[in-house]
Amino acid sequence: MKILSAQQIREADAYTIEHEPVSSLQLMERAAAECAGWLVHTFGEALPYYIFCGMGNNGGDGLVIARLLHEAGLSVHAYMVHHSGKPSADNAANQERFPDVYHIHALPEFPDLPEAGIIVDAIFGTGLSRPVEGWTAGILHKLNDLGTKHTIVSIDMPSGLMADQSSLHAPCVHARYTLSFEFYKLAFLLPENAARAGSVEVLRIGLHPDYTATVQTPYHLTDGHIIRTIYQPRDPFAHKGTYGHALVIAGSHGKMGAAILATKACLRAGAGLVSVHVPQCGYNILQSTVPEAMCVTDEEITFSSQFHEPFRLHQAPEYAAIGIGPGIGTHTATAGALEKLLQLYHKPMVLDADALNIISAYPALLAKIPEDSILTPHPREFERLFGATDNQFDRLRLLSAKAVELRLYILLKGRYSAMACPDGAVYFNPTGNPGMATGGSGDVLTGILTGLLSQGYAPKAALLLGAWLHGLAGDQAVIDISEEALVAEDIVYYLGQAWLNIQK
Numbered sequence: 001m002k003i004l005s006a007q008q009i010r011e012a013d014a015y016t017i018e019h020e021p022v023s024s025l026q027l028m029e030r031a032a033a034e035c036a037g038w039l040v041h042t043f044g045e046a047l048p049y050y051i052f053c054g055m056g057n058n059g060g061d062g063l064v065i066a067r068l069l070h071e072a073g074l075s076v077h078a079y080m081v082h083h084s085g086k087p088s089a090d091n092a093a094n095q096e097r098f099p100d101v102y103h104i105h106a107l108p109e110f111p112d113l114p115e116a117g118i119i120v121d122a123i124f125g126t127g128l129s130r131p132v133e134g135w136t137a138g139i140l141h142k143l144n145d146l147g148t149k150h151t152i153v154s155i156d157m158p159s160g161l162m163a164d165q166s167s168l169h170a171p172c173v174h175a176r177y178t179l180s181f182e183f184y185k186l187a188f189l190l191p192e193n194a195a196r197a198g199s200v201e202v203l204r205i206g207l208h209p210d211y212t213a214t215v216q217t218p219y220h221l222t223d224g225h226i227i228r229t230i231y232q233p234r235d236p237f238a239h240k241g242t243y244g245h246a247l248v249i250a251g252s253h254g255k256m257g258a259a260i261l262a263t264k265a266c267l268r269a270g271a272g273l274v275s276v277h278v279p280q281c282g283y284n285i286l287q288s289t290v291p292e293a294m295c296v297t298d299e300e301i302t303f304s305s306q307f308h309e310p311f312r313l314h315q316a317p318e319y320a321a322i323g324i325g326p327g328i329g330t331h332t333a334t335a336g337a338l339e340k341l342l343q344l345y346h347k348p349m350v351l352d353a354d355a356l357n358i359i360s361a362y363p364a365l366l367a368k369i370p371e372d373s374i375l376t377p378h379p380r381e382f383e384r385l386f387g388a389t390d391n392q393f394d395r396l397r398l399l400s401a402k403a404v405e406l407r408l409y410i411l412l413k414g415r416y417s418a419m420a421c422p423d424g425a426v427y428f429n430p431t432g433n434p435g436m437a438t439g440g441s442g443d444v445l446t447g448i449l450t451g452l453l454s455q456g457y458a459p460k461a462a463l464l465l466g467a468w469l470h471g472l473a474g475d476q477a478v479i480d481i482s483e484e485a486l487v488a489e490d491i492v493y494y495l496g497q498a499w500l501n502i503q504k
């Protein structure tokens with residue numbers, strides 16, 4: 001699904017009005033009818049509705065919602081917040097059709113809302129281009145103060161939140177639900193805004209599909225359709241050589257679990273053969289916990305260039321894919337071994353955790369990473385690699401710029417992991433849940449991505465499919481296990497359910 005800017009959403013609106021027998025007033029009616037239907041379906045008919053409207057088209061939506069709910073016999077109280085001089089044309093037209101509105105020109109005129117009910121926030125939508133100031137900002141704060149007693153539902157955007165620029169310190173409504181028209185907005189996908197939008201419901205309002213099909217945007221939300229075009233069923237005549245021999249380099253003394261998780265995930269992602277490189281102290285552990293994998297050991301207590309037979313570093317290029325980093329530590333010998341590996345291996349690989357921390361300490365290594373490799377930093381690792389930013393919109397731009405500059409895929413982990421591609425595109429992954437905020441989840445992702453690369457998925461396909469499967473496995477797991485009790489190994493186990501789900 002494409003993520004459009006506020007400007008593009010306006011163009012989609014205009015395109016629909018031009019190419020369909022629908023006026024802007026009728027489009028507003030359609031959008032508001034969807035909202036009214038959702039409200040009644042969700043909250044029923046007994047509670048009072050307090051509808052706060054602005055002077056633009058978002059306020060226009062609010063006025064139509066008020067009229068429709070009133071006509072349906074519900075208890076409706078509508079308010080007009082006079083933040084600007086003149087209402088938009090469609091707003092004015094709808095004030096005429098529903099004049100029973102209380103007008104607010106200053107903060108002291110803010111009404112009492114004695115009976116608990118639903119506050120509909122239709123003050124500002126995608127037309128907001130700068131932070132709200134003055135007494136209008138005071139209105140937004142007043143609404144938030146009422147959020148414990150009433151349920152706040154924002155129309156299209158929480159008022160005060162800007163769709164595609166940072167609103168970090170801006171006054172903003174904190175909604176329980178946001179009814180977003182037709183699309184997700186970029187702002188909803190960044191954690192710094194998450195609490196403001198609450199639960200986002202995308203309502204279809206019938207915008208013309210041709211505009212969406214042809215409009216160019218760097219931002220996308222991965223969906224089932226994209227995943228189905230990536231997925232490759234296995235060849236009935238396949239043998240274990242068909243799906244590549246992957247190497248996982250992970251673990252050190254006290255962190256052998258990282259190696260186990262990444263190796264198991266690599267196997268369950270479908271690699272034909274998996275070898276795991278661990279220090280000598282991990283040999284028995286790996287052989288007994290993951291009998292399907294071959295184990296290569298190191299004489300040192302961590303990854304170094306001192307390999308035992310049968311594997312030596314110069315044999316690395318023979319592997320179809322390599323995933324390196326979980327639990328390897330940042331010892332100087334490990335940094336030296338990583339540098340040698342980068343000199344020897346020229347296919348796309350997966351770098352995570354301590355491999356990224358080593359690169360942060362030796363930034364010259366960045367240029368040596370094979371083109372189209374996948375880096376999977378969490379926000380702290382990202383900051384160590386590329387520096388801090390003032391807000392998450394700036395971080396997103398930095399993420400994308402680095403992926404383009406370095407010709408790498410970079411997955412910045414989070415609720416909606418952002419996956420930046422060397423061509424400038426950024427995909428957000430919607431699967432996953434807070435149960436996955438537990439040690440070792442990232443090691444599982446490294447294993448999955450390595451396993452997908454190994455069996456021949458191109459790096460971009462492996463990235464989008466891997467992030468989707470990882471989150472989906474977590475989502476399947478919590479159904480049986482709960483978010484609290486989920487541990488990383490469950491994600492590995494439920495990978496099977498995730499694969500079955502995308503094959504439906």
Ligand SMILES: NC(=O)C1=CN([C@@H]2O[C@H](COP(=O)(O)OP(=O)(O)OC[C@H]3O[C@@H](n4cnc5c(N)ncnc54)[C@H](O)[C@@H]3O)[C@@H](O)[C@H]2O)[C@@H](O)CC1
Nearest residue numbers: 013028031056057058124125126127128129130131132156
């Ligand atoms: N294409 C779509 O998706 C549709 C959009 N509609 C609605 O239209 C909305 C956009 O309407 P508008 O473009 O009129 O914009 P808004 O209604 O979001 O706000 C614009 C109004 O706020 C004022 N304003 C902007 N920034 C301000 C600030 N910082 N402080 C004080 N006042 C400020 C402007 O002068 C203008 O009066 C959408 O969010 C949606 O609710 C719907 O009516 C139907 C279709």
Ligand SMILES: Nc1ncnc2c1ncn2[C@@H]1O[C@H](COP(=O)(O)OP(=O)(O)O)[C@@H](O)[C@H]1O
Nearest residue numbers: 378414415432433434436437439440441442443
């Ligand atoms: N609230 C959440 N919603 C969705 N996914 C999450 C959430 N919390 C964590 N995850 C996912 O779990 C993984 C955690 O990775 P990471 O922080 O590297 O863990 P670790 O280093 O312990 O293995 C990431 O892929 C991240 O996207």
Ligand SMILES: [K+]
Nearest residue numbers: 121124157159
């Ligand atoms: K709003």
